[in-house]
Amino acid sequence: MSTVEAPEAPKNLDDITVYSATWCPHCQRLKKLLGELDIPFHNVDVDECEDVDAVAAFVESVNDGNRIIPTVLFSDGTTMTNPRATKVRDKLKELKANA
Numbered sequence: 206m207s208t209v210e211a212p213e214a215p216k217n218l219d220d221i222t223v224y225s226a227t228w229c230p231h232c233q234r235l236k237k238l239l240g241e242l243d244i245p246f247h248n249v250d251v252d253e254c255e256d257v258d259a260v261a262a263f264v265e266s267v268n269d270g271n272r273i274i275p276t277v278l279f280s281d282g283t284t285m286t287n288p289r290a291t292k293v294r295d296k297l298k299e300l301k302a303n304a
Contacts, residue, residue, distance in 0.1 A: 212259045213249050215280040218300055221246045221293065222278040224264050227253075231287050232275040238290035244297065246277075 215222050223239070223246045225232030239246055251274060254260050264276050267284045277285045277293055281300060285292060 210259075211263050211278055211282075212254070212256055213247060214278060214282075215247065218280050218304055219245070219297065220280055221297070222249055223247070224249050224251055224260060224276040224278070225274050226251050229274055235275045235277075235288070235290060235293075239293065242290050242294055244290065244294055 211222070213222055221244070223232070223236060225236065225248060227233075227250060236246070236248065249260060251257065251260050251264065251272070261272060264272050264274065267276060267278075268286055273286050275287055277288055279285075279296060279300060283296075285296065
């Protein structure tokens, strides 16, 4: 888990934050598929957000120093990098089951 505080971290069990960019095809695909699976998410555009430096530091901290997107942050503080939408769905089910 990251020691860098996550900007715009999820607050509720069902919430996820997706750190992405408009120019990133993997980000666009993930967001489209999350929508098709009816998985709501809070999107943070890494280039357009209020605190670009804090977001970059967080993304790097959970990706071994690399700025890899999409990065998904869950309410328990865990992350996934460039996941399949079904993996995100499965993680949300796991969080609910363990609540």
